[in-house]
Amino acid sequence: MKEFVPAGADLELRGIRKEFPGFTAIENLDLHIPAGEFFALLGPSGCGKTTTLRIIAGLDQPTQGQVLIGGEDVTFTKPHERPVNTVFQSYALFPHMSILENVAFGLRRKQVADPLAKAAAALEMVELGHIGERRPQQLSGGQQQRVALARALVNRPSLLLLDEPLGALDLKLRRQMQIELKAIQMEVGLTFLHVTHDQEEAMDMADTVAVMNRGRIEQMGAPESLYERPKTAFVAKFLGQSNLFVAEVADSSADSLSIEVAGNRISVPKNRAEKQSGKIAIGVRPEKVEFHRSAPSASSGLNILGPGTIKDIRFTGVSNQYLIEIPNVGQITVFAQNIGISPVIELGEQVWISFKVEHAFGLQDLPVGDEE
């Protein structure tokens, strides 16, 4: 029988393609996850992320391409032959077994010595040592989730797959589980692949995030770089919020590009722009935008737009969210930190907005509706 793998293994997907009757779920996916990394696959429902996970687990067969775990081609092996365990979205705990037997299931199949003691230790790790004799139906959602995690982790798989396991939990428990999951991953050093549609969760927990859309990876990188430098309109809108301005390049200097939107000049540094000519989209994150009651004085390092009117104010606790309508430009979202000294602004008031050129980013494509 196979021994426990001491640490995680790396995962490689080569040219994975998956077709279902009538549509293509994944188009030509290449992915490499180094051993021991916490990797998040982020995307909206239907983007192919769960299909990718099922192909890695062996629950679905790719139409084309290869799956390698620790350098070994496992494309045509059955799920039970792969050193992979999954925490399912539905938890999929066996209702006819006790919690302890659920956790010991994988150990018993691999004929590992002393399965019950190891299962009990795994339950202790998720702080559920006292409920081993209960049935899954008697547990709360959060407890079931932790049991599912223990049931997968106890096998010390080379690769742990997490299929939106926190989806059914309430916000508080979700936060707590995110922290615990991250701590467990650091402790056991396994490779984690986390599939989620929650961008905050992905950015919070993962070392590397891949944003997936329509069966393809749009952009991949560390959470900070994805947030600061989104390269496509989809990533800019899906990962956090963005204000996007679309126009032909009007002016190009040695280190920056400019466009003209309704008489306002918007510049982006050349090294932060993916596309250098033609019609381009320039974006900025809402928290990088400031507003002013009078027109700020022009400066080369500042993009200024306005005047516009405040259409909506939302109080979210940490920050206030303002929606500002600028004629011929559109609606701009601005987040202002709620530190008690922000200007008292009321609905309908006239304001100008500004943001630093160095905070702008240029996209390689155009948002939906603005395509050429």
Added chain:
Amino acid sequence: MALAGFSSAAPKPQAASTLKSGRIAWVLLLPGLLYLAMFFLIPLVSLLITSVMTPDPSGAYGIYNYGFDLSSYQHVIVDYLPQIGRSFLYAFAATVIALLISYPLAYFVGIRLRSRPLIQKLTLTLVIAPFFISFLLRTIAWKQLFADNAPTMTFVRHLFNLDSTFHFLGTPGAVVWGLVYNFIPFMTLPLYTSLERLDLRLLEAAGDLYATPASVFRRVTLPLTMPGVISGTLLTFIPITGDYVNASRDFLGASDTSMIGNMVQADYLQNSDYPAASALSAVLMAVILIIVGIYVKRTGTEDLL
């Protein structure tokens, strides 16, 4: 009741409404209770009373008086022991064979055909389609096919190189065949219901946790569909023990294949020995109750509820 001590006046109207709804429940139950009393309880008591009646002192044929005479029980247990044993043996064999045929069939319809609902419903209709024709006719049809001079039997004799003295009709094999054939839908339908509701994600999870397909079946699929297995086996085993058609000489059996049902029929309709027929029925009922009781307890169905 225990909670009443914690509250003051508030629960009173609720208690009254519970009482009222309790009364409504009884009224709604009444027709069912009357039906059970009329067609189950009274016949059962009447059966037990008949089973202990004594023959008329005049010795007149078919006349019995009220009394408490257990000799009928002694008579049926001693004289019909072969038939009683045969009934349970045939029922056991037919139930096991029906289960072995039905489980894969129900698995196919309930799981493999899930993605094709139309074909699934058609297949399910085919399972119950034999019910559209009287089972007497269908059993007679088997009798024709199994007859010694039937072309089907000629073919079978050639196929297996058997000599002309080989015959199948009237053997225990033919009786069990008929029982399996007639009762298979009662096995398939409960199994189908269990398998159709089975959460396939649990099977995937088991595979993900290193269980081989055989192990997935033994550890997850079978335990989770035990309610279907139990209701299916009970729905076939119990009626088969009392069946009197398949084993009868007029259908697939012979005099040496007769079961309890055939004896009850003979005693009641031909010999007019009502106490013996009743005693035999009571014995059959008692043995079934014991077997089913042990079976349900042993298979541990309460875990699945």
